[in-house]
Amino acid sequence: MIALITSIIAAAIRIATPLTFAGIGEAINEKSGVINIGLDSIMLSGAFVSFYVCNKTDNILLGVFAGLISGIIISLFHGYLAIKGKANQTIIGLALNFFALGLTSFLFLVGFGTSTELPTCRIVSNISIPLLNKIPILGEVVFSQNIFVYLLFLTIILSYIIMYKTSWGISLISVGENPKAADTAGIDVKKTRYLACIINGLLGGLAGSYLTLAQLGFFMENITNGKGYMALVAVILGKRNPLGIFLAALVIGVADATQIRLQTAGIPLPSEIFTMLPYFVAMIVLLFSIKNNKDPLALGTPYERNAR
Amino acid sequence: MKKFITIVLAIMLTLSGVFASGAQESAADDGTVKVALLLSGPANDQGWNAIAVAGLQAAQEKYGIETSIMENLGITDTEAAYRDYASQGYDLVIGHGFQFGAPAAKVSADFPNQYFMATESASQTENMASYVTSCNEGAYIMGMLAAYMTKSNIVGVEGAMVQPSITKELEAFKLAVKEVNPDIKVLSVYINSYTDVTKGKEAAISMIDQGADVLYHVANQAGTGLIKACEEADILALGNSYDQNSISPNHVISSTSYDIPNVIVKAIENVINGTFSGGIYNLGMADDIVQIAPYHSFDSVLSQEVKDIISERISQIKDGSFVVPTIETPTN
Amino acid sequence: MDKKKKGKIISIFLIAIITLFISWILILLVGTSFTKACSGFYKGILGSSYNISEVLVKMSPLLLCSIGISVAFQTNFINIGADGQLYIGAIIATIVAMYFNLPTILVLIIALILGFIFGGMYSLIPGILKSKFGISEVINTIMLNYIAIGITGILVKTILMDKSGYFPMSPEIEASFPIIIGKTRLHLGIIISIVLALVVQFWLDRTKSGFYIRAIGQNVRASRCAGIKINKNILISAMLSGGFAALAGVFEILGVQHRLMVGISSDFGYTAIIVALLANNKPKNCILTSLGIAALQVGSLSMQRYAGVPSSIALLIMGVIVLLHLGNEALFPFLYKESK
Incomplete structure (x- = not known):
């Protein structure tokens, strides 16, 4: 039984890691009033660029770095069109998803050609923290992980502090809730929003790097397979709170991990029921948390100083 | 602005038409x-x-x-x-x-x-x-190999979707394992995707966590995730579609390959x-369309006895004296 | 103002040139000749009456989905769920055709009516969540897409499965919308969808209820002050939106595919959002923009056949056009500099 629980939680953390990275980035973005449903495009470009660089240079650190940069570029482009161009943010995100899927598939095909030889790259190894890894269950699932997972814990704590305990966090929220008042109070609305976009790109890129450099060690077309949308679900479920997003991502992870184990236990149901499980769980949780679910007031609306 | 896209496309169309007229038409036939x-x-x-x-x-x-x-x-x-x-x-x-x-x-x-x-x-x-x-013939041999190689007496198989050409492989694999040793437990899972490599890997890990030490996949692209999972857990894998030994030379025993x-x-x-x-x-x-890929480094690991049994069965399948059943609906 | 208009026109050319330039580079990267690729693109769209008909076949679901999306976007109901609603329509059409033992004409009519109703109801779920509880419809509609595809997957393996094979698809459906031109797949649905686009446009422009929908899109607060029931109108637009997308599904099953399976929509619902956007959320403009996007997609597929250019180029070009269009003022500020 303990083995089963350990195995499910470990799987849940693996599934939750990219979702949480991307989710926290998106939450910060949304808190500032900019919604980007193009998370998939950020992750996909991060995954591809990380893989490409790591494959060519055999240097993981360089790969991660390149992945982050590509994520930031995509997110900043979204931010630029949304903040400066005042375009519909949802649709830019959607268009970016098309664009990034097309571009990465195209470049992967041109760069690696068609063959049955799988192009691979190195992946990061697990680091066990002495003593702590001896704790039952927790030791194995939390303290014997790869660097990305430790980074994740750090990100959760840091982003929580930044969002709720610092003055920048307060300006972030006020920019998303009432940009006009924030502006009057001397907060640079655009700068705050751009910074939020950069953070989103950084974390989304990291989520992409995790897929290729920590989880798989190779790249394939559409490797994110809708994980960007799943991360959006986690953002809503977690009410844009870093810890909440992590928990929501864990719920999604547990649902996913459980469905695989239920199947191997020989439960004769169509596999789609299990595949839909995370979405159902999300919808149901959403229904039960109806009362305290509130979007930032200025979400999706560009700020115009002179508008009334 | 309203007819924006149409204008853009009209321009592109005209230009491409201009370019097109310059193209050399290859002789029709x-x-x-x-x-x-x-x-x-x-x-x-x-x-x-x-x-x-x-x-x-x-x-x-x-x-x-x-x-x-x-x-x-x-x-x-x-x-x-x-x-x-x-x-x-x-x-x-x-x-x-x-x-x-x-x-x-x-x-x-x-x-x-x-x-x-x-x-x-x-x-x-x-x-x-x-x-x-008749990929189930290959899957049958994979099942036998898995049964001979397992030490934990638990093996696993992962399918992409419930559809005849995949189900018949999973079922043949199960039958073969049971034929060699009825006590071996076979775990099976359908991941509902041909392409989701992370899901392919997760499903593999779940079977490894349950004690499986030889895994086979019928999941195209997503199956690559299974081989990666086996590599990380240092257990054995069986490949599909082509000789997948190159993905992880020390873990892929053999593969069903379709010519x-x-x-x-x-x-x-x-x-x-x-x-x-x-x-x-x-x-x-x-x-000779369904083939069993070479054992590569496992040639020395497999006992001569097992290799003989396998090649015996392959020749029986080839001459028709042994028919691998074709089961196209999943059983449990 | 005049300067602005001029800027817009120049930007159109600029976007066309940039798009062509990007395509040119991409085609060079693949290593095929640009003229050959262009010739493939051109032939794929206009090469023969069959090619033209294929553009229209592809246009029909895009147009229907985008009509619905336009109406939804008018009330700021950001419906990303057209794909799922299309599947619901397709499921209903399959059920009606398989289980209702009626003359073809009745099957077609009932499928359209029931498809519209169920698609509308499916879209009401996020509609109610938004209007009553203030939950963002963006995520809900996306999740409902996945759920609808899951439901389709289950149905084609169980009650709607073709029992003669074991493939996850429904039996072939005989009932069919009339084909307009022989030897093509061009069915009556294309005409119906064009008529619907005009009707919906008329409704939005000339009727009181249509005016309410438009008013909300322009200014929620003013509309509320004017006594327009915001929630009711969001629900109406959500329902219509789902209904139209579902009609696309009905036509796909009874006009084109004749078999239900997962994959009958090649992202029509998502692409239609782009169609609606480029049409400024005006159904009558959707006729032209859906034709344009359909031509782009059919042309790129043909480009792949003639010149081996990867199909991902269509996604890329579509993304580029939309991004340049959305950001045209931010990206080409020099065109608009002296305005005011």
Whole structure:
């Protein structure tokens, strides 16, 4: 039984890691009033660029770095069109998803050609923290992980502090809730929003790097397979709170991990029921948390100083 | 602004028309055989689709034919693709996957002098043929290998989708394991995707966590995730579609490989010789289409006894004295 | 103002040139000749009456989905769920055709009516969540897409499965919308969808209820002050939106595919959002923009056949056009500099 629980939680953390990275980035973005449903495009470009660089240079650190940069570029482009161009943010995100899927598939095909030889790259190894890894269950699932997972814990704590305990966090929220008042109070609305976009790109890129450099060690077309949308679900479920997003991502992870184990236990149901499980769980949780679910007031609306 | 896109497209269309008029039209029919291949996924998936592409390239080199490939073809565009290739004068249009069967059969009626083909499908007409690989024969051998190699007495198999060509492999694998040793537990899972590699890997890890120490997959691209999981957990894997040993040389014992290149070459031969005829053809080990990949480094690991039993069974399947059952609905 | 208009026109050319330039580079990267690729593109769209008909076949679901999306976007109901609603329509059409033992004409009519109703109801779920509880419809509609595809997957393996094979698809459906031109797949649905686009446009422009929908899109607060029931109108637009997308599904099954399976929509619902956007959320403009996007997609597929250019180029070009269009003022500020 303990083995089963350990195995499910470990799987849940693996599934939750990219979702949480991307989710926290998106939450910060949304808190500032900019919604980007193009998370998939950020992750996909991060995954591809990380893989490409790591494959060519055999240097993981360089790969991660390149992945982050590509994520930031995509997110900043979204931010630029949304903040400066005042375009519909949802649709830019959607268009970016098309664009990034097309571009990465195209470049992967041109760069690696068609063959049955799988192009691979190195992946990061697990680091066990002495003593702590001896704790039952927790030791194995939390303290014997790869660097990305430790980074994740750090990100959760840091982003929580930044969002709720610092003055920048307060300006972030006020920019998303009432940009006009924030502006009057001397907060640079655009700068705050751009910074939020950069953070989103950084974390989304990291989520992409995790897929290729920590989880798989190779790249394939559409490797994110809708994980960007799943991360959006986690953002809503977690009410844009870093810890909440992590928990929501864990719920999604547990649902996913459980469905695989239920199947191997020989439960004769169509596999789609299990595949839909995370979405159902999300919808149901959403229904039960109806009362305290509130979007930032200025979400999706560009700020115009002179508008009334 | 309203007619924005139309204007853009009109401009592009005109310009491309200008460019197009400058293009050299290749002679309409100079007797070269033209063959087209339709794929449902990316051409570089290092699996199912990649082997078909390899087949077309082999045929191109051998016979100097003219070829064309369409990848990532959605179901909605399949019929149009068949029809367009046919009206361009392609002699043979091949769809790689069961979903290509029905549209191929439909289009074939309108182009009686050209040939159509689909793999893994159940459709046929006068000039349209389905080539079904008896991949369950390969899966059976994989099952036996798994049963001989397991130490924990738990093995696992992962399928992409519940559909006949995949289910029959999973079921044959289970049967084979039980034939060798009825006490071995076989875990099985369908991940509901051909492409989701992370899911393929997660499913594999869940079986490894339950004690499985030999895993087999029938999950195309997603199955690559399974082999990676085996590599990380340092347990044994069995590959599918082509010799997947190169992905992880120290963990992949062997693979079921389908000589799709040979199927395609044979079909093209038939077209060139004018002997192509419609129907459903089952191609298995006896036809050398389903093959068992070499053991590579595991050649020294496997005992001579096991190798003898395996090659004995392969020859029994080939001469028909042993028939691998074809079970197309999942059992538990 | 005049300067602005001029800027817009120049930007159109600029976007066309940039798009062509990007395509040119991409085609060079693949290593095929640009003229050959262009010729493939051109032939794929206009090469023969069959090619033209294929553009229209592809246009029909895009147009229907985008009509619905336009109406939804008018009330700021950001419906990303057209794909799922299309599947619901397709499921209903399959059920009606398989289980209702009626003359073809009745099957077609009932499928359209029931499809519209169920698609509308499916879209009401996020509609109610938004209007009553203030939950963002963006995520809900995305999740409902996945759920609808899952439901389709289950149905084609169980009660709607073709029992003669074991493939996850429904039996072939005989009932069919009339084909307009022989030997093509061009069915009556294309005409119906064009008529619907005009009707919906008329409704939005000339009727009181249509005016309410438009008013909300322009200014929620003013509309509320004017006594327009915001929630009711969001629900109406959500329902219509789902209904139209579902009609696309009905036509796909009874006009084009004749078999239900997962994959009958090649992202029509998502692409239609782009169609609606480029049409400024005006149904009558959707006729032209859906034709344009359909031509782009059909042309790129043909480009792949003729010149071996990967199909991902269509996604890329579509993304580029939309991004340049959305950001045209931010990206080409020099065109608008002297305005005011």
